Amino acid sequence: MKLRSWDCRSRNNLIYIIYGLYKALRAENCVNFNIFKVVLNYIYYVKEYSKYIETNANPHFCTDIRFIYPCLNDNTFLTPLEPTYFFQDTWGARKIFGDKPLHHYDIGSNATTVGIISQFVPTTMIDIRPIDLKIPGLCFVKGSILEIPFSDNSLNSLSSLCVIEHIGLGRYGDPIDAFGSEKAAEELQRVLAPGGNLYVSMPVDSECRVYFNAHRAFTRKRILELFSQLMLVEEKYHYDRELCEQYDPGKGFGTGLFHFQKVS
Numbered sequence: 001m002k003l004r005s006w007d008c009r010s011r012n013n014l015i016y017i018i019y020g021l022y023k024a025l026r027a028e029n030c031v032n033f034n035i036f037k038v039v040l041n042y043i044y045y046v047k048e049y050s051k052y053i054e055t056n057a058n059p060h061f062c063t064d065i066r067f068i069y070p071c072l073n074d075n076t077f078l079t080p081l082e083p084t085y086f087f088q089d090t091w092g093a094r095k096i097f098g099d100k101p102l103h104h105y106d107i108g109s110n111a112t113t114v115g116i117i118s119q120f121v122p123t124t125m126i127d128i129r130p131i132d133l134k135i136p137g138l139c140f141v142k143g144s145i146l147e148i149p150f151s152d153n154s155l156n157s158l159s160s161l162c163v164i165e166h167i168g169l170g171r172y173g174d175p176i177d178a179f180g181s182e183k184a185a186e187e188l189q190r191v192l193a194p195g196g197n198l199y200v201s202m203p204v205d206s207e208c209r210v211y212f213n214a215h216r217a218f219t220r221k222r223i224l225e226l227f228s229q230l231m232l233v234e235e236k237y238h239y240d241r242e243l244c245e246q247y248d249p250g251k252g253f254g255t256g257l258f259h260f261q262k263v264s
Contacts, residue, residue, distance in 0.1 A: 101157035108163035
């Protein structure tokens with residue numbers, strides 16, 4: 001009986017592992033069941049290229065076939081947007097611009113967003129992976145969210161958008177640690193100055209879960225526990241393609257946006 005139960009679990013685990021491989025390959029475009037659509041799009045592309053060549057009367061550009069660069073997925077009815085980053089990054093930028101800090105610090109958020117913020121507010125970006133581009137207003141400091149290279153109570157304006165949920169899952173080369181999110185939250189609270197503002201976002205769900213190795217998801221209750229040293233100033237939630245005012249576990253997976261402040 002025990003052997004039969006073990007075999008059932010083993011079979012189920014194997015199915016999950018194969019399914020995980022399929023999802024990974026699909027994410028890397030190695031497995032694509034829309035090959036018919038790709039072929040149709042490419043046929044349309046060839047027709048468009050032929051039409052351009054036949055009607056081209058502009059002598060200033062070379063149109064040799066060596067330089068073709070097929071882009072097959074951009075002819076869409078709506079502007080393609082990834083809603084999580086659209087909502088969280090615009091929210092974070094609005095909060096920071098509204099507060100007008102003398103200097104802002106960010107740990108691990110999207111580098112493009114941090115770069116834009118730095119053009120309005122001098123910004124220091126902290127990450128385990130250096131950036132190799134430079135622009136005025138943006139400084140880079142190599143460091144981990146588990147050991148933020150600043151002293152206690154020293155940063156007045158701090159953000160970390162869609163970062164905490166990844167810590168300890170190894171996705172970005174960091175060590176495996178089941179309590180990575182807890183340690184990251186503790187560090188953010190340590191360096192935040194009294195009266196300082198912290199802007200964070202992380203996945204929310206109907207229960208706390210690990211979607212290994214993509215990210216964790218949290219309940220609202222667990223997030224407030226993680227940041228219990230701080231006062232909650234504002235919270236918003238993104239579900240599907242909508243930004244909501246309240247956490248709704250009935251909607252399942254989403255993203256929570258939180259503005260915390262350290263009480264003086």
